[in-house]
Amino acid sequence: MDEADLGLRRRTYAFLVEHGRAPGAEELGDPDDVLDGWRRLHAEHAIVLNPATDELRMLNPFSAVPTAYRVAAGARWWYGNCAWDAFGICAALHTDGRVETSCPDCGETLTVEIRDERPDDESLLFHCLVPAERWWDDIVFT
């Protein structure tokens, strides 16, 4: 990953944090150049594109599209790609926050306040279905 692509990645994440949404390629420069860079970053697992549209799908730990993991942090609402990423949004922003989701089994609303990096409800469990070796085989499923 060269300095130009690292710079594009920085600008992409900075746009997300400033505006609360992922940018379109045309909002960061020449769309063809930006898309080429995003494709290289996607190949390096630094971002995730929607393969059908070339739009941003994940700026991990943030999701560029709505998900079951909503996170209130830094005076905004965000979406996480999964439970790990939802907690990761507070980590990346270096702030406390609140994760809202529902139990995939019963649909019960689950709300977790994160203060000083610790969840207020310590009884909840995190289940990871896919082993680490295969996380990037299908990162959206993972």
Place this chain on the structure above:
Amino acid sequence: MNLFRSEEHISRWLGGRKPGTTIPVTKLSELAHAWWDDRLSPDWVPHTRDQNMAILDRLGLTGEFWTLP
């Protein structure tokens, strides 16, 4: 990668599928903070596999399931 109320809910959700692994939400929070803490840093560069494995090892997330490719 989901949150659940209890082991009973996980088992029911899995149905007949092979389970992955389950950790307490407190461990998840430790993992998330160690893994994503630097993601918005201007100096961020991709973690190496060894760096990520070191995070997992430090948190006791070891064994075949947690071994990165």
